[in-house]
Amino acid sequence: MAQTQEVMVPDIGDFENVDVVDVLVKPGDVVTAEQPLITLESEKAALDVPAPGPGTVREVLVKVGDKVSQGTAIVRMEAAGAATAEAAPQPWAPENRNAAAAPAERGDAEPRTEQADARPAAVDQASTLSASVDAPRPSAGSDKGVPPPGPSAAPATGHPEPDRAQAFLPHASPSVRKFARELGVDLTRVPGSGPKQRILREDVAAFVRQQLTETAQRGAIPPIPAVDFSKFGPIERQPLSRVQRRSGPNLHRSWLNIPHVTQFDEADITDLEDFRKANQARADKRGVKLTLLAFLLDACAHALREFPAVNASLDPDGEHLILKRYIHIGVAVDTPDGLMVPVVRDVDRKGVFELATEVAELAEQTRTRKLKPDRLQGASFSISSLGGIGGTAFTPIINAPEVAILGVSRARMQPVYHEETGGFVPRLMLPLSFSYDHRVIDGAEAARFTRFLSEMLSDIRRLLL
Numbered sequence: 377m378a379q380t381q382e383v384m385v386p387d388i389g390d391f392e393n394v395d396v397v398d399v400l401v402k403p404g405d406v407v408t409a410e411q412p413l414i415t416l417e418s419e420k421a422a423l424d425v426p427a428p429g430p431g432t433v434r435e436v437l438v439k440v441g442d443k444v445s446q447g448t449a450i451v452r453m454e455a456a457g458a459a460t461a462e463a464a465p466q467p468w469a470p471e472n473r474n475a476a477a478a479p480a481e482r483g484d485a486e487p488r489t490e491q492a493d494a495r496p497a498a499v500d501q502a503s504t505l506s507a508s509v510d511a512p513r514p515s516a517g518s519d520k521g522v523p524p525p526g527p528s529a530a531p532a533t534g535h536p537e538p539d540r541a542q543a544f545l546p547h548a549s550p551s552v553r554k555f556a557r558e559l560g561v562d563l564t565r566v567p568g569s570g571p572k573q574r575i576l577r578e579d580v581a582a583f584v585r586q587q588l589t590e591t592a593q594r595g596a597i598p599p600i601p602a603v604d605f606s607k608f609g610p611i612e613r614q615p616l617s618r619v620q621r622r623s624g625p626n627l628h629r630s631w632l633n634i635p636h637v638t639q640f641d642e643a644d645i646t647d648l649e650d651f652r653k654a655n656q657a658r659a660d661k662r663g664v665k666l667t668l669l670a671f672l673l674d675a676c677a678h679a680l681r682e683f684p685a686v687n688a689s690l691d692p693d694g695e696h697l698i699l700k701r702y703i704h705i706g707v708a709v710d711t712p713d714g715l716m717v718p719v720v721r722d723v724d725r726k727g728v729f730e731l732a733t734e735v736a737e738l739a740e741q742t743r744t745r746k747l748k749p750d751r752l753q754g755a756s757f758s759i760s761s762l763g764g765i766g767g768t769a770f771t772p773i774i775n776a777p778e779v780a781i782l783g784v785s786r787a788r789m790q791p792v793y794h795e796e797t798g799g800f801v802p803r804l805m806l807p808l809s810f811s812y813d814h815r816v817i818d819g820a821e822a823a824r825f826t827r828f829l830s831e832m833l834s835d836i837r838r839l840l841l
């Protein structure tokens with residue numbers, strides 16, 4: 377005949393009326409030896425009372441909030457194979473109580489208190505804390521049944537600073553700690569929903585679910601659904617150019633990796649344009665078209681020297697900035713195949729005539745596909761000029777691992793208020809769009825950079841010095 381036995385609260389030291397904070401089983405549950413049945417918590421420690429042997433829970437005799445002491449019956453269990461109990465004595469049967477207590481008496485039962493369980497996670501704390509946990513004591517047993525073996529653990533007694541030590545530890549029962557360890561969860565990151573912010577098993581599970589969801593959301597950008605456009609009208613399917621196929625993933629990577637911000641500004645280039653036109657005759661003699669872009673390169677070289685962080689890259693370790701002591705500027709060139717960015721090297725060491733010549737040559741070679749591959753490498757900053765086409769402003773994408781790019785739109789004559797005369801004067805204003813990596817450059821630095829650039833372009837004497 378099936379034999380049921382009561383499992384009782386073991387020796388928990390001097391503590392009495394300890395709170396039941398978790399009931400981990402219900403009637404009908406099949407449990408294994410040492411499986412936690414309930415969790416108790418005193419002021420200083422939490423401990424699980426485990427099943428003394430395998431069996432089936434028939435009745436739970438306590439509920440959360442009850443107060444228990446040593447000897448309180450908590451669960452009525454039927455031992456596995458109880459029909460043959462006589463042939464195979466159960467360790468928790470009354471007549472075997474000494475056997476049941478034996479592991480504790482031998483001292484090899486693991487006290488599964490909150491403190492003891494904290495050891496793998498916090499060795500330093502645990503070495504202090506272990507002193508506060510009494511060794512498990514053998515149970516005295518009782519007529520009704522015997523306390524289970526092993527779990528007996530006395531709360532902190534005699535520890536010099538138990539409260540301070542306790543404050544380091546997340547509030548969770550040993551079984552919850554074990555569960556968290558199995559899943560690799562750092563309990564200090566899990567908010568507890570139990571009494572006194574105690575972390576429950578459900579809290580750990582909810583934390584893991586949340587982490588998985590967040591990781592999935594971060595890792596996978598929802599794809600744009602495929603649409604059969606022919607349902608709406610005639611279509612033609614064209615392959616992307618080779619350049620587009622190559623540059624597309626790079627642009628996408630930069631866009632996803634870099635927190636872009638774009639600072640807009642404008643420069644008064646009225647005097648610069650006069651100077652450029654006045655010197656075109658000289659340039660013609662050299663067979664060069666003196667373009668605005670040559671002056672922009674020159675002004676950027678000055679600004680990059682003044683703001684070294686803009687002429688830098690983030691170290692992949694995420695903790696250093698690599699400042700480049702060279703100024704190589706990529707120039708975006710529109711080609712029939714798509715966008716390409718040849719590089720003008722050592723811009724700071726070249727004059728505007730030389731820069732104008734080089735840009736023209738590079739643009740020509742790029743468009744006719746005669747550019748050597750090494751001329752597309754090594755830029756420390758980039759300029760994208762759409763001024764020849766039009767537009768008022770745009771947000772260029774940074775060419776990673778660079779940290780900034782200057783977009784230039786079409787200069788327009790605009791009425792600018794002149795403080796001295798109190799009237800408006802026509803000035804040629806050049807729109808600047810400066811996109812920067814906000815991890816490296818902050819907003820104030822970006823505004824200073826574009827202001828500096830604007831002043832250089834507005835003051836031709838300063839630029840040519």
Ligand code: COA
Nearest residue numbers: 667668669708709710739760761762763764784785786787
């Ligand atoms: N404002 C007003 N006019 C401008 C100007 C500006 N910001 N920039 C150029 N112009 C004028 C030039 O003076 C020139 O006029 P002109 O023929 O009367 O002398 C005309 O526009 C054409 O200039 P452009 O051929 O564009 O020469 P450039 O030296 O300014 O630029 C390249 C050279 C290679 C940058 C340019 O041809 C190019 O490919 N730009 C596209 C870059 C691009 O696609 N960027 C997008 C990246 S997202």
